[in-house]
Amino acid sequence: QVQLVESGGGLVQAGDSLRLSCAASGGTISSRAMGWFRQAPGQDAEFVASIDYRGDTTYYAGSVKGRFTISRDNAKNTVYLQMNSLKFQDTAVYYCAANENAYYRGSPGTFISWGQGTQVTVSS
Numbered sequence: 001q002v003q004l005v006e007s008g009g010g011l012v013q014a015g016d017s018l019r020l021s022c023a024a025s026g027g028t029i030s031s032r033a034m035g036w037f038r039q040a041p042g043q044d045a046e047f048v049a050s051i052d053y054r055g056d057t058t059y060y061a062g063s064v065k066g067r068f069t070i071s072r073d074n075a076k077n078t079v080y081l082q083m084n085s086l087k088f089q090d091t092a093v094y095y096c097a098a099n100e101n102a103y104y105r106g107s108p109g110t111f112i113s114w115g116q117g118t119q120v121t122v123s124s
Contacts, residue, residue: 040093095114
């Protein structure tokens with residue numbers, strides 16, 4: 001299975017921006033949909049965004065739509081999450097995941113490879 005490593009997290013103030021990166025190794029992600037999830041303390045993990053294998057189709061959780069942008073560079077085997085206008089409620093560990101399919105159809109169980117996560121903390 002492909003290995004995923006997230007980076008770019010940190011401590012920022014509300015209103016700031018961050019860009020997360022997810023670098024894949026041990027295989028190509030170019031044929032797979034990719035996604036970002038997050039988990040806040042004491043809460044279940046939640047879907048944040050997904051992108052199809054070519055980068056043509058994206059989906060976002062309602063809570064981040066208009067503020068976050070998912071993108072990918074298949075030549076670099078990397079996926080990104082640009083996060084703007086960050087809010088305290090965005091504080092969480094963010095995980096990158098690779099889907100078993102080229103398109104994400106809405107079933108989180110189809111994400112089969114996961115990174116270790118990167119902490120994003122937004123101070124209010």
